[in-house]
Amino acid sequence: MLSLLGAGAAHAFEGGVSPFPVGSTGEYVAGIPPIPGLFVLEQLHYTSSSGLYDNEGNKRPIPFKMGTFSATTRLLAAYPTTVLGARLYSQLVIPAVSLHTEVAGHSERHNGVANITVSPAVLRWNVSEHSYAVAGLDLALSNGSYNPNRPSVSTGYTSIQPVLGFRHTDPNGLDIGVINRLLINRENSTTHYRSGRGYVGEVTAGWNSGPWKMGVVGSYLNQFSDDQQGGNTIHGNRARSFALGPSVAYNAGKFSVSLNYQRGVYATNTTKNNILGVGIAVPLWIMQ
Template identity: 35%
Template sequence: MKNKLVAARAGLVLVLATACPAIATAAEGGNTQYGLGSSQFYSGAIPPFPGVYALSVTGYYFANQLNDGNGHKLPLDFSVKVSSQTVRLLGVTNTKFLGGTVWGQLVIPVVLNLDVDLGPLGDSRGGLSDIIVSGGLVWHDGPSTYIVGVDTALPTGSWHAGRLANPGLNHYSTQPTFGYGYVDHVNPTWEVAASLRYIVNFENPATNYTSGNELVLDYAAGYHFGPTRLGVVGYYLNQITDDKGRGVGSNGNRGRGFAIGPAVTYDFLPMTQLSVSYQKEVVAENRPKGGNIMMHLSFKF
């Protein structure tokens, strides 16, 4: 084993936890500066009407297994539990550019409680995580929605190398994204959505460690039964480049992951929606392997 941070990812839009001492895992601490699987049907859900919209996400992530680079469970007494609350504020403007509508958003994630156990060690912590600011363009073409944008993650969350649990990651990242959604808004039946992002991680100045760049695909597919939608949601993660820094293994500490699970959504009003989902991680390489429960509530101010 190498002296390197170990941890688990959680919740919506970057609820993050780190632990030490440890083994080589994907990225620094096995973390990704994005809430994997959090976009779901909202990947292509920027409304065509100007205004301010809110998405509240309550998340609970849990894992009792840490996998090596081949996806095999490591012989470690390991567990992580994270409860989180994230608020996404989305502003859709009247401004047009290249035929699309300009939008911007602010994502504020808060770790309500983070419990990490690694062998005889344990820690519990909460607080603000890493805030994301973003902007881009959206095009609406009948039932199809196309979104491009750039997310920037800021190191606003508390972090210290000597702690077992950290709400933040202590580095910046930039994340070009593309989203697509399809649904007939007049007579909805089938609905599909996906978002693809490329995460470029910057160096953690406290450790001189740079996590490798990552490709993340969030996906969702469902069918409408009146105001109710039943569907399947999940994510795919593939780390494209090696980590750089002390303790990097021969495989570059590259990580992969895949999760899938059910989602149920109910429309209370045209602009108010509640969704509950569960995603089980069926593939995890150089990462924890667990499950994620999320509740999304979206509405317009």
Template identity: 30%
Template sequence: MKAVFRVARASHLCGAGLSLLAASSAGVHATEGGGSSYPMGAESYMSGAMPPPGLYTQFFVSHYEADSLRGNHGEKVPVDFRARANAIAPRLIWVTEQQVLGGNLAIHAIVPLVDLKVELNGQSQSKQGLGDIIFGPALGFHHSEKLHSIVALDFIAPSGDYDRGDLANIGRNYWVVEPVVAVSYIDPNGLNVDVKTMYDFNLRNKATDYRSGQELHADYAVGWGLGNGWVVGVGGYILQQTTDDRQDGDRVEDNKGRTIAIGPSVKYTSEKGWFLTAKWEQETQVRNRAEGNAYRVKLTIPF
């Protein structure tokens, strides 16, 4: 009976599988199907610094892999599990001349393309295609030469492929409303600190009558500028699910997700205006999620 329960628990953690969404590959999380709509850890340096008015393109490239599932107390779930995910996500940003409340108005959209494979207890499934698109307005503020911030409201659309009976899904099949506050302190010859804080309001999955709990999470980076365009330091993300999931209106207990991820990070800014960030993240302190690691690269290019 315990073995049956453990397999069922693992199936819930995978559920609809690993959701690879937005700008990078995200691992298995708590909430329905063990997934989250936002790609945890996708952002790094400069996340709170809006560029001058104009058009910009970004490209997020990531690889995520996980080989274990963690339960409600951090224990390893005794199942044969493996996940590998690759994603590339172009992002278009339009920073306008329009001023609102003292900040520059901007609009952005991220369109992820995902390659996902999930294996669980001898079963395997792969999917490739469009993930869930992120879009929304933002206001960028420049408080001083070094201190910047962004306030935004993102919407995550259920555009990715989803089937409630599949092991691997690259879509969540529900909308998400996500307020965002990001702050960047930038010194080319000293301390650099970036924190992008988000709160997810997950709406109901109509195919399963399941509503995932709300999630508070933040991407962060802390580094030191070397004065030659390079910044070196650490980065990662923190996630805490704040409310319980609900299935058919009933509360799902002992299912809140939690993770801390950290690893080395670097940034290079060219004299021509483009910049590149790269990092590796190892997940730890995991609850009700897969535990893994990720490699991420972000390239920003002005038109």
């Protein structure tokens, strides 16, 4: 997460950036294990951009470069109980970010913890032998290294994010998953800026052959309501973006590892990001 305040561009979301790091899920779309225990997913991302884009998708005439490195720890607890016929989970996401920006020759670097996300309840329903659906609620908290006067690695407001997903994974065949997320943003109490509501969709698709999977990953952002500043609506500055790229994953049984790259294809009122991601998933404890 980052803020581009002071970059000289019109806002879409506060600072021009989604309160959810679009494209960060990668291969792990709706990736929920079917057994009780405690699991950890460590994800490393490098994100780069070299432009700010206007409401028509054209690159603004502002010299701009951005690069971020993030290390995100996701802890997932799977409980030996069911609710509404579904297995119950909860999740804690802790992202550490190093952000470097360069705007019109002015360079800054900032490090810190981005917004911590808590998922009090996530439900997983089995649909068939190889398919399941998931639903939950993510709370991206207004914590972290936020400063309204400079580029920051966190936003200054809480975002409530209902999530609904589906995954079909045949160990020797088709593997496809999609996750849908709403962004319902609270007002930033420091700046009195309220970012508009948005939708994020992420997808993974490929083919499993033994322990290997080859495929693609993609991400889409659409802000569907306007921002507000001090109660006044800001029209015509809604953020949209789309990215797509290849992925490869290896499941070793006791752990799994993935590598993916998403190239920014389209953006309006935000940055067009290229994302390189590596993920390692390991069970810390499995309930027998």
